[in-house]
Amino acid sequence: MKKLVAITMVLFLLACVLPMARAQQDSASKSPSSVSEVAADDSSESSTSPETEQELAQKREQLLKASQALQARLEKLELEKRLLQHELDAMSHADHQVGHQAHHAEDHAADAKLKAKAAKDKATKAADKAKQAKDRSAKAKALAEARKAKAQPEHWGQWAKQMEKWAQGYEEWTESDEFKQWQKDMEKWAQGMTQAQMRIRGGEPGPVPDPMPVMPPLPSMPAPVAPTAPMPSVMVPPKVMRFVENMPLIGAPAGIAMAGLNPSADEVTVGKPGRDIEIKKDETGKYVATTQMNFVAKAQPGKPFVIRNNLGRIVLRPSKDGKSDVRAVIRGKAETSAEAKAKVEQVAMDLQSSEKQYYMKPVRRDGGKWDDLNVDLFVTVPPGIQPDVQTNLGSVELHDLEGKIKAVTNMGAIKAVNTTGDIELVTKMGSIEFVAPKDLSAKLSIQTKMGSIKSDLPVEISTRDMFRKSAEGTLGTGQGNIRMTTDMGSIQLRWHSPAQDSPVL
DSSP, X not given: OHHHHHHHHHHHHHHHHHHHHHHHHHHHHHHHHXXXXXXXXXXXXXXXXXXXXXXXXXXXXXXHHXXXXXXXXXXXXXHHHHHHHHHHHHHHHHHHHHHHHHHHHHHHHHHHHHHXXXXXXXXXXXXXXXXXXXXXXXXXXXXXXXXXXXXXXXHHHHHHHHHHHHHHHHHHHHTSHHHHHHHHXXXXXXXXXXXXXXXXHTTOOOOOOOOOOOOOOXXXXXXXXXXXXXXXXOOOOOOOOEEEOSOOOOSOOTTSOOOOOOOOSSOOOOOOOOOOOEEEEOTTSOEXXXXXXXXXXXXXXXXXXXXXXXXXXXXXXXXXXXXXXXXEEEEEEXXXXXXXXXXXXXXXXXXXXXXXXEEEEEEETTOOOOTTEEEEEEEEEOTTOEEEEEEEESOXXXXXXXXXXXXXXXXXXXXXXXOEEEEEEEEEESOEEEEEOTTOOEEEEEEEXXXXXXXXXXXXXXXXXXXXXXXXXEETTOOEEEEEEEEESOXXXXXXXXXXXXXXX
């Protein structure tokens, strides 16, 4: 507004002064002619009157003074005009500077806005982490309140604060460069493990795969600081262990197609009749020894049938005669035939039976490693038994089963064909294939932390982020509950057809 007022005043002065100056200049220009005319008249009369000549001289002097005054006024006006023009130029330059500074200020404001948004996002993320830590702390405090009557509350309160601090450290650990690098190393290691699983599934012994990349150390979790707090008493039944070892071979060796089992009326007792062992050379020139155990497991209906394995497959099928037949195919590889034979002879079966469950696991009597040694377990399951199977490295297969079933493998694939009931399939690293019967009635809950989900069944697949995927759906009336989870691997769901039935071994 100040600039506009100044410009308006300058223009107004120019509009008023310049016309006046031009009028005076015109009158001055006309004055000499008037003077000449007067002089001409006076000259005509000079001859007649000397007083007239004196008057003309005075008029000329007056006109000269007026002309000089007008010239001075014009010079003053010209000077004022230049001063005004200089002020206008200065104001224009100032206006340009102000515009440049305003543009620069706008750029700074936009940059500040972006930085403010980034800070806000960071604050939001920090708030989410704080909320998670607060939730953990709240749970710890709730636990402290629950045990307040029996434990020392001040100790539990202190432990809850330590847990809250640990939760914050845990969140920072998951965002660290070391943890992200470990994830990349795990992906490379998983590819090598897939090749090893294919070799093991084909029944070919080989070297134990490279160890899993070491995870960056977690922040130390605080230990409970209320050692005097009474804990609920737990009755631990005495462990009953016996070994089924040196059992005679029943049936053909593993290299030949196995016919039906020839089980005894009870579990095979401990003895030393020797095993039939077949030894062959493989394509690498090493010796592969193969033998097997056969016995009947005394698993009771309505109770868990726990099967554990270190290295090798676990295959479950329904029993036709109500008995639980077990066949363990043992393979060992070594540089010499004697070493290969010694490896398979070291394998025994740890059997434990109690009122709560029946337990079975292949073990080495000498406690050695399972390098170039694996055991495949083929088990028939009577109705009413609840299988709970797990192998550290190897696959799990379930065929035509019904009931409460749990199958877990740390590294390996799981396949369930025509199997219904309350089923839980879990693999830390490997794929899951579920072949559903046409009349399946169940609620399905599926999740993979890093992998894909493909389904011919009517389930809704959702993606949480670039790695995590999940699917849910209800088939029929939803009588059963089927849950499938993999940390790293794909999950495939499809319908069963008679052509997919496999022959009974």
